[in-house]
Amino acid sequence: xxSNLTESTLTLPDAIPKRVKxxxxxxxxxxxxxxxELLIRISGISAIVFVLAIFFFVFKExxxxxxxxxxxxxxxxxxxxxxxxxxxxxRYGTFALLVGSxxxxxxxxxxxxxFGLGAAIYISEFCGxxxxxxxxxxxxxxxxxxSVVWGFIxxxxxxxxxTTITGTAVGVNLLNGxxxxxxxxxxxxxxxGEDALKAVPDxxxxxxxxxxxxxxxxxLRVLLPAAKNGLLAAVLLGVGRAVGETMAVLxxxxxxxxxxxGVFDSVRTLTANIAAELGEAAAGSPHYxxxxxxGILLFVITFIVNLTADFVIRGIKRK
Amino acid sequence: MEQMQTAxxxxxxxxxxxxKEFNQQVARWSFFTMAILMIIPLMAIIGYLxxxxxxxxxxxxxxDVPKRGMREGGIWSALIGTIYLVxxxxxxxxxxxxxxxxxxxxxxxxxxxxxxxxxxVINLAGVPSIVHALFGLxxxxxxAQLGYSVLSASLTxxxxxxxxxxxxxxxxxxxxxxSFREACWNVGATRWQTIRAVVLPNSIxxxxxxxxxxxxxxxxxxxxxxxxxxxxxxxVKRGDFxxxxxxxxxxxxxxxxxxxxxxxxxxKESVSYATAVVLLGVVLLVNASAISLRVWMRNRxxx
Numbered sequence: 013x014x015s016n017l018t019e020s021t022l023t024l025p026d027a028i029p030k031r032v033k034x035x036x037x038x039x040x041x042x043x044x045x046x047x048x049e050l051l052i053r054i055s056g057i058s059a060i061v062f063v064l065a066i067f068f069f070v071f072k073e074x075x076x077x078x079x080x081x082x083x084x085x086x087x088x089x090x091x092x093x094x095x096x097x098x099x100x101x102x103r104y105g106t107f108a109l110l111v112g113s114x115x116x117x118x119x120x121x122x123x124x125x126x127f128g129l130g131a132a133i134y135i136s137e138f139c140g141x142x143x144x145x146x147x148x149x150x151x152x153x154x155x156x157x158x159s160v161v162w163g164f165i166x167x168x169x170x171x172x173x174x175t176t177i178t179g180t181a182v183g184v185n186l187l188n189g190x191x192x193x194x195x196x197x198x199x200x201x202x203x204x205g206e207d208a209l210k211a212v213p214d215x216x217x218x219x220x221x222x223x224x225x226x227x228x229x230x231x232l233r234v235l236l237p238a239a240k241n242g243l244l245a246a247v248l249l250g251v252g253r254a255v256g257e258t259m260a261v262l263x264x265x266x267x268x269x270x271x272x273x274g275v276f277d278s279v280r281t282l283t284a285n286i287a288a289e290l291g292e293a294a295a296g297s298p299h300y301x302x303x304x305x306x307g308i309l310l311f312v313i314t315f316i317v318n319l320t321a322d323f324v325i326r327g328i329k330r331k
Numbered sequence: 332m333e334q335m336q337t338a339x340x341x342x343x344x345x346x347x348x349x350x351k352e353f354n355q356q357v358a359r360w361s362f363f364t365m366a367i368l369m370i371i372p373l374m375a376i377i378g379y380l381x382x383x384x385x386x387x388x389x390x391x392x393x394x395d396v397p398k399r400g401m402r403e404g405g406i407w408s409a410l411i412g413t414i415y416l417v418x419x420x421x422x423x424x425x426x427x428x429x430x431x432x433x434x435x436x437x438x439x440x441x442x443x444x445x446x447x448x449x450x451x452v453i454n455l456a457g458v459p460s461i462v463h464a465l466f467g468l469x470x471x472x473x474x475a476q477l478g479y480s481v482l483s484a485s486l487t488x489x490x491x492x493x494x495x496x497x498x499x500x501x502x503x504x505x506x507x508x509x510s511f512r513e514a515c516w517n518v519g520a521t522r523w524q525t526i527r528a529v530v531l532p533n534s535i536x537x538x539x540x541x542x543x544x545x546x547x548x549x550x551x552x553x554x555x556x557x558x559x560x561x562x563x564x565x566x567v568k569r570g571d572f573x574x575x576x577x578x579x580x581x582x583x584x585x586x587x588x589x590x591x592x593x594x595x596x597x598x599k600e601s602v603s604y605a606t607a608v609v610l611l612g613v614v615l616l617v618n619a620s621a622i623s624l625r626v627w628m629r630n631r632x633x634x
Contacts, residue, residue: 045523049438055427056434059451059497062490066458069469130365138359149622150370156544156618157611158551159460160585164592164607169376198369226351228358249457256459258554259585263593283461283554290464290558295473307465311458318457322450 070307077301088305094269096289096299104302106309111271112279116186116261117254119275120193124254125247127194128201132246135202136209137231148203155199159259166192166264180276182266187275189265193257197250204249208242209235241324248321256314258283282310380611384604392605396569397587402598406606408567408574409587412481413613415575416556416583417549419485420492425542427489428496435497436504437526456494460554463491467559480578484560491555492545499544503537504530536628543621547614553585561586563594584610 077083082102087093091105135147170191171183212235220230236243266278267288280288286303293300344352381388395405435452439445467487477483507530515525531538561583567574575581588610591603 045521049523052430052434052438055430056439056448058427058431059448059455059493062493063451063454063458065470066455066462066466066490069474070462070465073465073469073473127365127369130362131369134359134362134366138362147366147370152622153615153618154369154373156547156551156614158553158585158614160551160553160588161607161611161614164588164603165376165380167592168604169379195369195373226355228355229351231358252457256457256462258459258461259589263589283459286461286465287554287557290468304465304469307462311462314457314459314462315454318454319450322453 067308067311070304070311074301074304074308077298077305080298083298083302088302092271094285096293096302102298104298106282106285106306108269108271109280109282109285109306110309112265112269113255113281113283115272116189116193116265116279116281117251119186119190120197120254121247121251123190123194124198124201124250128198128246128250129205129243131198132202132205132209132243133231133235136206137227137235148206151199151202154195155203157196159196159257160263162192162196162260163263166260170264174276178276182276182278184264184266185276185278186265186272189261189279189281190275192260192264193254196257196260197253200253201246201250204246205243208239208246211242212238241327245321245324248317248324252314252317252321255317256283256310258287262287282306286310377611380604380608384601384608387599387601387605388608393609394570396567397564402595402602406584406587406609407569407571408565409582409584409606410609411567411572411574412561412565412581413550413584415481415581416485416488416561417546419481419577420488420549421542421546423486423489424493424496424545428493428541428545429500429538431493432497432500432504433526436501437522437530452494452497455490456498458491460491460552463487463555464558466490467555472559478578479562479580480560481575481581482560482577484556484581484583487555487559488549488552491552492548495545495548496541499541500534500538503534503541506537507533536624540621540625540628543617543624547617547621550617551585551610551614553583553589556583557586557589563590584613 078085083104087103087105089110090107091103092108092111093103093105094108095101095103131147131151135144139147166188167184170188173183174180174185174188175183216234216238217230220234225233261281262284265280265284267280267284268278269280269285270277272279286306289299290303293303392405393410394407396408397406398404431452435445435448439448464487467483467490471477471483471486472479475483477486511529511533512525515529520528560580562580563582563586565575565580565582567582584606588603588606591598591606
């Protein structure tokens with residue numbers, strides 16, 4: 013076999029002419045391909061360009077107010093006095109709004125995390141393939157419901173439920189917003205949490221099974237410790253979703269700018285505040301610029317949350 | 332699992348085994364309840380919405396324009412506005428998103444620069460929708476001087492939905508086995524020839540799924556278009572397919588739902604419910620088609 017091969021390769025040079033014109037691709041095809049690859053590379057960096065552009069343009073609109081004499085960054089971050097349209101004494105303190113965002117997010121996570129992780133565990137460990145497929149599709153559809161429809165549900169259904177069950181006068185409040193946000197962030201917690209559980213190697217499960225554990229013992233002692241980073245990332249992404257949500261909280265949490273004292277108080281979040289007031293603020297006015305500054309604050313908060321979640325996930329992959 | 336259970340029953344169960352099996356059942360059912368508790372109320376809520384919307388839900392509601400301060404009539408002007416916004420944003424986001432995904436999956440090496448691109452994509456997906464609205468207002472409406480228009484709103488939506496397309500296209504591309512590419516490289520094809528002849532044909536349905544998901548996302552968003560081009564009301568002729576210019580402001584379904592529920596007093600209840608049901612129906616229908624495309628594709632997958 014091998015001798016045959018060497019023989020034929022040895023005889024070949026005599027059979028073909030010394031100089032063959034190399035058949036290449038036409039020039040336009042090569043240039044076209046290079047142009048297309050350039051276009052692909054440009055599109056590739058578009059995400060960076062857009063993130064920077066978002067920061068740049070929002071910051072550009074906000075910048076002049078930082079130099080204005082009746083604005084201090086300390087008041088902006090730590091004062092609860094939000095009176096942007098006051099004639100005599102304009103005050104821009106977003107602390108109450110920040111507290112509103114934080115309380116709504118925390119309460120919604122208190123509802124969403126147990127349910128989300130519980131559902132993730134059920135889907136990943138307990139159910140058969142057919143049931144798993146059905147549940148995953150339903151959860152995907154749940155994630156697709158637009159935020160304005162959630163807001164509408166909060167305004168009509170949940171608010172009616174809250175007033176009839178608890179007897180409070182106003183149904184649009186902190187609790188309402190948290191329930192809506194919990195329903196909105198459950199799908200992301202379930203899908204990322206399920207990915208995290210799926211990422212635990214089967215050999216872990218087999219080792220546990222070989223020791224005679226039940227599924228529940230396996231989950232408690234083996235899977236949860238092994239997947240804890242992924243589950244943490246799932247929760248963080250849920251938090252990111254809840255902090256950034258606008259329309260649903262705008263419609264469901266009521267409209268008073270104050271620090272809430274109970275779950276039936278109405279609150280306003282950073283996001284809802286921008287949505288509610290941007291239409292009324294004249295372009296270029298200090299009020300308008302402060303709203304853009306609030307946008308920067310939100311951008312930074314979600315940036316940190318998402319970055320942390322990404323580092324946590326990356327940590328798992330490296331392992 | 333089945334075999335193990337029969338193996339266990341051959342022996343008498345000690346109290347310890349009984350206890351742990353009991354715990355197992357308790358855990359199983361409580362997790363099941365948790366999963367179900369998210370789904371049942373939702374079904375109930377959707378049923379409730381449809382029930383209240385029923386008096387207004389008919390073909391005329393879709394085709395007629397809002398009348399008498401939106402208290403009567405239909406939603407045609409909002410529906411056609413949403414179609415405009417969705418398709419223009421799709422025309423911008425789909426090429427950029429697909430090319431970006433091709434870059435990230437086929438060209439990018441694992442170095443610091445491409446890790447930053449990945450971070451940027453993740454971050455773009457996480458930016459709150461209202462910040463996108465501020466960006467659209469600052470960049471397109473004022474800096475680019477497009478004004479409050481269909482174009483500004485669509486571009487804002489396009490940037491907002493870009494990560495959706497990038498993520499799902501990447502997933503589709505990476506599901507094509509590397510051996511397919513290697514086979515193609517081995518016969519002397521360049522990278523782009525490989526992508527065009529092997530990778531794209533094998534992942535086209537996955538890419539299409541991503542595009543459909545972008546449509547559903549864009550149709551449902553309210554905040555980004557609220558300050559960049561969508562208005563409360565615009566006079567449109569009934570059944571007119573081309574009522575808006577690119578530089579006009581337009582109505583949109585999501586915006587219309589917000590308007591009729593919070594800004595219009597004394598509105599007939601069924602009108603706002605019907606608007607919500609139509610928006611929900613459109614979005615869920617689009618999503619369901621993406622899901623069925625994915626299931627169909629997986630069933631005929633050859634590897």
